[in-house]
Amino acid sequence: MIRYPIWDRQKKIGVTAPSSGVQKELQPMLWMAINYFKNQGQEVIVTPNVWTQEKVVSSSAYVRNNELNALLTNQEISLIIPPWGGELLLEMLPLIDFNSFPTKWLLGYSDISGLLLAITLKTGIATAHGTNFIDLRGTTMDDTTASYQKVLTTLPYKSVTQQSSSFYQSKWDFEKTNNSPFYLDTPTKWRHIDPTITSQHLEGRVLCGCIDIIRHLIGTPFGDVEAFWQEHIPDEPVLWVLENCELNSADLRRNLLQMHYAGWFKHCTGILFGRSNANEVFEDYHFIDVYQILAEELQIPILYDIDCGHVPPQLTFINGAYLEVSYSNGHATVIQTFN
Template sequence: MMRYPYLGWTGQTIGVTAPSSGLTEELHPMIEEATNRLQDRQMAVQVGQTVWTQQKATSATADIRADELMQMLQNPEIDAIIPPFGGERAIDVLPHLEMNQIPEKWLLGYSDTSTLLFAITVQTGIATAHGPNFVEMRSEEWDETTTAWRRVLATPKGGTVTQWTSDFYQTNWNHAERPARFMYHLDAATEWKSVDPNETELTGRLLGGCLETVRHLIGTPYGDVTAFQQTQINQEPILWYFEISEASATDVHRSLMQMHLAGWFDQAAGIVFGRTPGGRMIEDYTLTDVYGMLKEKLKVPIFYDLDIGHQPPQLTLVNGAQATIRIQGKDSRVDMTFC
């Protein structure tokens, strides 16, 4: 049975640790600014040592990263953990984590952080949250989609929380020129899409993350989806979600085929994909061709261009939660129930 953490509304402390990448010195002000913004919203912040260092595509050695993460997870004075951002090498940490010693505490993030989110939920049945990173909380105001992370993490077990499609999204990052009020340059209209326009609703247990990182859990104990379905969600079908960072169309194709051949999609309710700056066309093979291939092979609904991943803002999706996703124009929505 799934277990859901709970983050109350007042007097909460957020822990910030870097289980994948930390920040080089010139980026340190991003942490300080995000810390100030959370403090403005009546939250305390504890920043770990791994956040301030970065070398060899990682913040620290795997054992140091794992130790700091476990310390924050087990520290009763820390109520939730949000890494600064993703990175490249979170997978190194997994063998060093004491999975049976992880308490019910929210871990929130995306990109390479989803490697940890996926593994923890699959192995322990503790819900984890795929949503904004810590450095993306450093603006004076938060757009409605980003703000939802707070409502989601404050939903009690048995409760339901609704999130709606954004109106606009950001096509490209521009760290040198930030808008005055919000973090993102929201420059394009949002439209959630379905491969088959007649299919507009999906229901299942959420599970997913960054395609380029969670695919490497296939064949490991941290990617045993069959056991997860049997022991944690009573064989309910999985509503898969993926974000794509940089992979080309053919790389996405290969990854999805590997997941299919490994049995990940054997009991899938459907699959949803976030908007992506990746998906580069190879010859005449496009990302929409990939989605069509998957639709034909699996015979389940395939949605795409949702508010997930590297073209923000993004939804906060809870691994293990029961969810219904509806595409209905500007009223498109996600309803999650923590059961």
């Protein structure tokens, strides 16, 4: 059984940095995000380590854990959103008390996906893979990014529907994003690994994350997918939603093989891969070759270039929720049920 938090929008938003903090020259974007919530009548509590960054982390693992725990135990806070990802989230996982983890929403992606997936696998508490705090800024917001609000306010045993985006951001350019978090300049098209298939229905329990990060959970107490499946979702299919931040095609293949060999795809009935600017060709080995080989090995459908990850905007996927994806001619309807 999965436990779903409920976002009480009358309560405060908590911001802490379990991975990287925000360098001084980038802090104006942080203030824009704070003001975005204030303009909606919501108070934001920001922990000290959000404003600091040294040696690729916001603070020591102990400080990061303590500041996260301060927000988790604060009854006035209903939603926690890190400013963004980073590099060394993994350092703090052994310090977290998963046995008494509260049922409270955490939202983020990139390095933060290691924390989100670990929480869900260890506790059965749903976590939210989606936008980070810095990207909730400006005066306007696209529908895909804004969908985090209706997803996180969905009640247990209810469903929430999202649509694939119309446009995505081809490259990062903060000069063009003063009034909106993203500059959406390229038409979105979800793709099926078999180009002859124009429609497909997939369903299963969501497990989501950045491949670069979550594969490091394999073989640790924080990445026991089989134990999670047996305890919380027995006899149910799994849909993996994965994204690639920095891996070239050969790296991607090795990481996916490690996940496969570790049994992470044992109950998998489909995989959705997010858009990526890191899908570099290694010699003549293309990332599509990786997807095709994996689809053949696992005998499952694969969709790619979906709205997830480091090429925004992205949908909000809930680790543990029951996901139904209806794909048709490059677009998709995504329904998640909190049962």
